[in-house]
Structures are given as structure tokens and as C-alpha cells.
Amino acid sequence: MVTELGPSRRIRAWHPGVTGISEVFHARMTDHVYPMHTHDTWTLLIIDDGMVRYDLSRHEHGALNQLVTLLPPHVPHNGNAVTSQGFRKRVLYLDSALLDDAMIGPAVDSPVLDDPLLRDRIHQLHGVLAHPGDTLEAESRLALIGERLRDHLTGRLELRRPPLHDAGLAHRLLEILDEHYVEGLTLQEASDLLFAHPTHLVRVFSKEFGIGPHQYLTGRRVDLGRRLLLQGMPAREVAVAAGFYDQSHFTRHFKRVLGASPGQFARSGATECQARPPT
Structure with missing residues (x-):
């Protein structure tokens, strides 16, 4: 929910x-000035409109x-905002587990x-986080962001070589997703089961199958949902049975895929059955 703190x-x-x-x-914000302060987390910031001036360690x-x-x-x-028009920003506060203190x-x-x-990936992650229920997608996108941030901070961005392709690992992850696609699992849980780094899992799966693990998981859930709808189950019950966070989450992904x-999908099936002549 957006909170209005006044016209500015x-x-x-x-x-x-x-x-x-x-x-x-x-x-x-248009007129707010942030005083000197600190956070105990990393602050990952993108600006959508305007400009922010700030001091960090005595440098502007x-x-x-x-x-x-x-x-x-x-x-x-x-x-503080540089102009009277203010600024729009989106911020992620990241735990130190993603970026350690040495950086x-x-x-x-x-x-x-x-x-x-990197900015585009952060923008996409904010889009995912705006709606609950897509944890695996958010974790997958965050893993790639974290890797790129670490590469920037360690000066390795231009030196990174493409990871070795591991088709066997990709197929083992596919099997795990097939086993758990309704209840779901986190990227870290898959990493623990396969003894592989989360970022590496995302990369090898995407290379082998042409889609990310989260896209595959969502596709399986939508496929189950369409079968349950055609069997007459109400959409609100299908959402839960197919592993979605709620009916809104189910509807959003269903419309994006189909x-x-x-x-509409359920009614089209009922209409077809009514129109079909008896045999």
C-alpha cells in the first residue's frame, strides 16, 4: 500500500x-532532506525520475x-533532491550475506x-517483488544481481568467463522442480540438495532449457491450473491447488501465459461442451 505523506x-x-x-x-520526494545517517544493510538504489545529491565518506x-x-x-x-521537482527512487536493502564487509x-x-x-535486472526484480508469491523468480534474479555487484566491487566484471555448461546438473534441477512444483522450493533449498551455487544453478538451467527455473515452475503450475479449471474446480480453489499465492497471483500468471x-478460460470450455452435438 502506498502511503501519502502530503502533496510532496x-x-x-x-x-x-x-x-x-x-x-x-x-x-x-520533493522537499525532504535526509540527514546524515547509516544503515546496517547494503542500500541498492535506482532513480526513476530526477536526481539525488548525497555525501558519502566526505565526498559528494x-x-x-x-x-x-x-x-x-x-x-x-x-x-536531497537536486531540483524542485524532486525524485522518484526504488531501493533494496540487502543483507550482508549477499555482499560481505570486505567489499x-x-x-x-x-x-x-x-x-x-545491472540496472535492468534491478528494475525487473522490483517488478517481481511488487507482487507476492514469486519467491523463486525473485531469488533467481537477486542471485544474478549479487554476482554482478560482487564482480564490480572486486574488479572482475570484464574478466569473468562463461561458466562451464553442466547439462546433468540442469536436468537434476528439472527433476526437483517437477517433484515440488506445487508446494515450491527456494533457490537455496535447491542449491543445498544439488551441492551447487544458486547462481550457477540459474545459469546452467537457463542455458540447457532456454527458460529460467522460475519460468519453468510457473509454467507447470499454470498447466495444472488449466486442467483443474476444465474439470470444473472454482478459480479460487485452483489457485491454491496449483501452488499459487492467491487468486490474484494465479490470474496474473495465467493471463500472461494464455x-x-x-x-474466461473455464467458460470457453463450458461453451464448447454445450455447443458440441451429442454423439
Whole structure:
């Protein structure tokens, strides 16, 4: 829910229930000035409109549209809009498990990252986090973001080689997803079962099958949902039976895959049965 704090301020904050992310924060501000303060988490910030000026470790920086800003934990910083039009920002507060304290120094030196791919991935992750229920997708996208941030901070971004392709590992993950697609599982649980790094799992699965693990899982759930709908089960019950968070979550994915709502799909089957002549 978006909270209006007056004509110049609007915020939305929530805990997404995704390992590695302690808070999601969206805000539009025009006149607010952030005093010097610290966080005990990493602050991953993108600007959608306007510009933010801030001081970090006695150096002035700017957060701009199309760039990524990464502020380290325990380092004081402030912030304010550069123009009277203010700014719109989206923030992820990341746990230290994703980026360890050894990377604080490089982040202080270079908090602004000019990386369109990274920004696009962060934008996509915010889109997933806006709706509950897509935990595996959020974790998969976060794993790739974390890898790219670590590469920036350690200077390895241009040195990374493509990981070795492991078709066997991809197929073992496929089997696990098939076994658990209704109740679901987290990326870390799959990682523990297969003794493989979460990011590596996402990469080898996507390379082998052409879709991410979360896309495969959602496809299996939608496929089950369409069968249950044609059997006459109400959509609200199908949502739960097929492993979706709620009916809204089910409807959103169903329409994205099939181009029709669950109700429209179910009614089309009933119409077809009524129109078919008896044999």
C-alpha cells in the first residue's frame, strides 16, 4: 500500500520475504532532506525520475537515472533532491550475506555503477517483488544481481568467463522442480540438495532449457491450473491447488501465459461442451 505523506511525499515500504532482501522501499520526494545517517544493510538504489545529491565518506556524489547506486552499511550518508521537482527512487536493502564487509571499501570509493544490464535486472526484480508469491523468480534474479555487484566491487566484471555448461546438473534441477512444483522450493533449498551455487544453478538451467527455473515452475503450475479449471474446480480453489499465492497471483500468471483470465478460460470450455452435438 502506498502511503501519502502530503502533496510532496509518497512512500511504500515492505518486507518481501525473500532471503537476502531485508526491505523494499519506493518513494517520491520533493522537499525532504535526509540527514546524515547509516544503515546496517547494503542500500541498492535506482532513480526513476530526477536526481539525488548525497555525501558519502566526505565526498559528494549524485544518484542519476539510468545509473545504479550502491551504498555500503555502517557508512554515514545523507541525501536531497537536486531540483524542485524532486525524485522518484526504488531501493533494496540487502543483507550482508549477499555482499560481505570486505567489499565496503570499494563501495565507498565507487558507489555509482554505470551498468545498464545491472540496472535492468534491478528494475525487473522490483517488478517481481511488487507482487507476492514469486519467491523463486525473485531469488533467481537477486542471485544474478549479487554476482554482478560482487564482480564490480572486486574488479572482475570484464574478466569473468562463461561458466562451464553442466547439462546433468540442469536436468537434476528439472527433476526437483517437477517433484515440488506445487508446494515450491527456494533457490537455496535447491542449491543445498544439488551441492551447487544458486547462481550457477540459474545459469546452467537457463542455458540447457532456454527458460529460467522460475519460468519453468510457473509454467507447470499454470498447466495444472488449466486442467483443474476444465474439470470444473472454482478459480479460487485452483489457485491454491496449483501452488499459487492467491487468486490474484494465479490470474496474473495465467493471463500472461494464455492471454485469457482463468474465468474466461473455464467458460470457453463450458461453451464448447454445450455447443458440441451429442454423439
